[in-house]
Amino acid sequence: MSLASSVPVSLAPGQTSRLRVVFVGHVDHGKSTLIGRIFYDTNSFPDGKVDQIRNACLEEGMDFEYAFLLDALLEEQEQNITIDTTQIQFKTERRPYVIIDAPGHKEFLKNMITGAASADAAVLLIAANEGVQEQSRRHGYLLSLLGIKQVVVAVNKMDLVDYSQETFAAVQAEYLDFLSRIGVEARAFVPISARNGVNVASRTAEAGAPNPMPWYVGPTVLEMLDTFEPPAPLVAMPLRMPIQDVYRFDHRRLLAGRIESGTLRVGDELVFSPNNKVSVVASIEHWSGEEKTVALAGESVAFTLKEQIFVQRGHVASHSSHAPIESNRFKARLFWMGKRPLLIGQSYKLKLATQELDAEVVSVENVMDASTLEVVTGERTSINRNDVAEVTLQTRGALVMDNHDRNPFMGRFVLVDDRQVAGGGIIHSGVYADRTKVKSANIYWSEGNVSGRNRSLRNGHEGAVLWLTGLSGSGKSALARELERELFNSGRQVYVLDGDNIRHGLNSNLGFSKEDRLENIRRVSEVARLMADAGLIVITAFISPYIQDRRRAREIVLEGGHEFAEVFVDTPLEVCEARDVKGLYKRARAGEIPDFTGISAPYEAPENPEVTVKTAQSSLAECTASVLEYLAPRIRRSGEDEFSI
């Protein structure tokens, strides 16, 4: 039988929420013993388990330890320390609990963070005979950093100090002083002996036994835990739904994700950040459940939109009246636990909710040693393992966020180094802009010298050519400009080639004869290829009416090893002519312009375009969305799993 398989937790009606409690403290201050004791006292061990361990201890001539009940892994028994975060369940009469046992060793900090970050409450152990140690302070500070406010301090091993009230008071005074400096309020200090079962579940292990600490009249550890509450979902907060994915498994286009805060209703107008795209919720989809028109914070949902605007993973849905911050430069308190130090100015992958962006620390205000709370200022080139630093970060492209004190889900991020989460941060001091007035508050910054060795790595994407073709007035230029804006705002290198910037300079010596038109497109093709070589996404917006010309453009670009996508801007002649923005159709009909495509010269529609957009039927936002959806996976830089526009 397994050592620590817990007894199933049963619940009384109406008392259903589990409280997640992390146990932290200096190594050897008795965490595993306390947890073992709690399990024992709440009758949570499987049949025969306690006797089995007791007999095993007897056979090997060891004293019985409650910690043995918990430390199930061979290595842990041999080294007598907890190796990794363990989660197990027990229950009191009041409610069920999940215990998170976090290791106390300094080198196991990442496990401690892994355990503590999901906790609702914490029990921090300090051994009375050793007093406040480095880890006691470090763990206390991390609890405050992670925002855990329900903390009970258990002063353990009181039996080793003769249950002395003085010793307890001294430990309490020293630690209270520390906690007040970091702004944490402990709900209680409880003097205990985990080994002897004193003040754990009850005053004494056996009913009627003499109470060794009659001077203590406060609650036991379990009584204290029973006063804590699991946090309620943030239903009353402004809506934040980070998009996890967009699915098209059938006729529906489903936007999937979890509502981290607020409420989402059918009919709501949503603004998607970054870029302020707006659409209305058409339906909240369900499979095998009841139909619903409202979804609340905490739910994983999928919904459809009325207008099919471009939305993809990383975009954050909110209501326009309470939109999140959108910026590429922000302040944060950062903790680092990477195997290598964090280097200032080096690019790391930043993950915030479902967003992933390249980011770098651009400046360090100060670095704090989390155990002594000593603050060091001055020039830094790196942040070391176990440091906590006040920093300014910069992302490539706009990051959608909240200040952590306003919305924790959107106010915290991690940094990835060598495929592993290596650091975390809490965002503060961001300024909220009124989205109805300010379209985009993005500030973009200049890069250093570009290394020629790997442009795509630097750009975060491959070079590519989007070749727009269609009649005069079909909407090529408007689409090109919108695509350029979208790509630019998301940190991509992009440029539009059109009549305005080609005809007046490079091709100013060309007219509109058949030969000159051919030469015009040839030069555009070559220039587009060179710019794609340089790592850019090039959008060309020329009528380019001949199949043969476009085929050659494709060959030139493919020769350079770049993605080429022909985008057919398929607008009927009548519509183009009715629009007649520049009055050209009128003049062509009057015979003033010879060889005008569609009137007096042919337009050869593409046979197999990569994308077709119909501007007469779809909005500009929808047309842009369909091109970007096609493009996004194709300009992913090599070796990357991820790409987001």
Next chain:
Amino acid sequence: MTLSASELLLPDFSSHPAHAGKYAAPTPGDCPAFFPKKVHRDDAAHLDALEAQSIYLLREAFHHFKALCMPWSMGKDSNVLIWLSRKAFGGHIPYPLLHIDTTYEFPEMLVYRDWAVKYHELNLIVKINEDARAGTGEYAQRGPIGYETADPVTVTHELKTAALQQVMAEHQWSALITGIRRDEDPTRAKERYFSPRNKDFEWDYKDQPPEFWNQFTTSCAAGEHVRVQALLDWSERDIWQYIQREGIPIPHMYFSRKGPDGKQYRFRSLGCWPISGPVESEADTIDKIIDELATTKTSERAGRAQDHHERNAMQKLRAKGFM
């Protein structure tokens, strides 16, 4: 749900050796699935949070790993996974399922499997370590591997883990969605939601990557893979409450049948028939199972021989790549 009423009914398995012991053969002619009556219990509100987190994990897995697969044992947990997958992806399951067939499956489970494939429209891959069973290829020296000749830990390793390694290599999957739970076993209590495995399927439980704020290890080097453990936070009781709340079809073997000694028996955990023992239980409804779990103090996998063959057997199996 293209099944007709008379399709794939249970044949007579009463002479099969799997039913020579305490657990009687099923009634011939029955549907291979049990459809629980949907009931909302007032002590099951916490299921919403568990469901939301599992769906979040499944969607993260699907986003980050295009080559992924979901092993499916046909047991209660993996049927919950199918249900959650369909909820996550609007009724569709966008990845293949994998059944590692040890050739020691209970015969009615195989009928259930074929039934569920039709019912849920599953893309199912079945894998048997044929060489190990036949004693051919790399097993030519050792001879056929089976419960008749080898200990349960060896058989589990060869017919499950080695079979998994073979089929992973064939399909180049970089992620597996598993249904393990923290409350099953102390080693599983230490698991991450996204848990990397090296080329040899080894789990480095002493140096696991950090995981917090719902940010996971979402990539791995070629040849390695990530286990996405979407039911980690659930307890055995949660699974049953959810099956009841949703009315998820499951195999009959979890329910009590009268044994040859006149006592009632059911399975809490299903594995290969030569090493799976039923527990004495009167529970023939989900309500009774849930009530039983509230008072039992024996562990779920107590009936599984491979866990108890030697001290720390489970830890050794898992470090070598067992789920």
